[in-house]
Amino acid sequence: DQQVKQNSPSLSVQEGRISILNCDYTNSMFDYFLWYKKYPAEGPTFLISISSIKDKNEDGRFTVFLNKSAKHLSLHIVPSQPGDSAVYFCAASAIPGILIQGAQKLVFGQGTRLTINP
Amino acid sequence: SAVISQKPSRDICQRGTSLTIQCQVDSQVTMMFWYRQQPGQSLTLIATANQGSEATYESGFVIDKFPISRPNLTFSTLTVSNMSPEDSSIYLCSALQGLYNEQFFGPGTRLTVL
Numbered sequence: 001d002q003q004v005k006q007n008s009p010s011l012s013v014q015e016g017r018i019s020i021l022n023c024d025y026t027n028s029m030f031d032y033f034l035w036y037k038k039y040p041a042e043g044p045t046f047l048i049s050i051s052s053i054k055d056k057n058e059d060g061r062f063t064v065f066l067n068k069s070a071k072h073l074s075l076h077i078v079p080s081q082p083g084d085s086a087v088y089f090c091a092a093s094a095i096p097g098i099l100i101q102g103a104q105k106l107v108f109g110q111g112t113r114l115t116i117n118p
Numbered sequence: 119s120a121v122i123s124q125k126p127s128r129d130i131c132q133r134g135t136s137l138t139i140q141c142q143v144d145s146q147v148t149m150m151f152w153y154r155q156q157p158g159q160s161l162t163l164i165a166t167a168n169q170g171s172e173a174t175y176e177s178g179f180v181i182d183k184f185p186i187s188r189p190n191l192t193f194s195t196l197t198v199s200n201m202s203p204e205d206s207s208i209y210l211c212s213a214l215q216g217l218y219n220e221q222f223f224g225p226g227t228r229l230t231v232l
Contacts, residue, residue: 041225108160
């Protein structure tokens with residue numbers, strides 16, 4: 001059962017335009033969501049996160065939107081740059097900020113390969 | 119954020135052998151985790167490495183196959199035992215600092231089993 005889904009395996013965007021990566025989840029217990037970027041031969045790098053009490057979080061060129069009723073989140077990158085070309089994973093966890101067993105478990109989507117074309 | 123290193127970065131192993139992967143964090147962390155990323159797949163949590171006690175394994179993963187140690191707050195090892203080609207994956211360790219679930223990942227160990 002895939003609890004976190006990224007239905008687009010790949011996305012190609014022109015440099016300078018907006019990149020929108022989507023993620024859907026099924027578990028209503030998920031309360032905290034994260035986006036990671038992964039280059040080849042490197043581990044995932046944390047990008048941005050959002051808790052369920054918000055519907056938007058912005059950090060520079062990166063904005064994450066959360067629609068709890070639709071169980072959907074998206075990552076917007078604007079403007080897109082060639083260095084943004086990477087695989088992007090969304091991840092979800094149940095209870096942020098609580099050090100109890102299992103609360104920190106991250107469930108990842110399958111990833112979306114973003115290519116920024118010059 | 120914590121800086122995490124892993125050794126080896128890659129290895130090619132024969133079926134039936136075992137490989138131990140080391141994960142070193144440059145600062146003390148509250149929790150450490152081991153993930154697997156099979157080719158073309160997402161990251162799947164293998165286990166939570168608990169300091170001073172047995173690791174907590176996720177469904178589908180067992181201690182006999184993936185023994186884990188965590189002797190202190192900055193170091194952990196994962197052993198992939200009695201390997202088969204199906205174990206060919208990238209193995210990643212991660213660490214959690216503070217209270218929020220922003221786990222930081224090591225660069226991964228790319229394992230190929232022949």
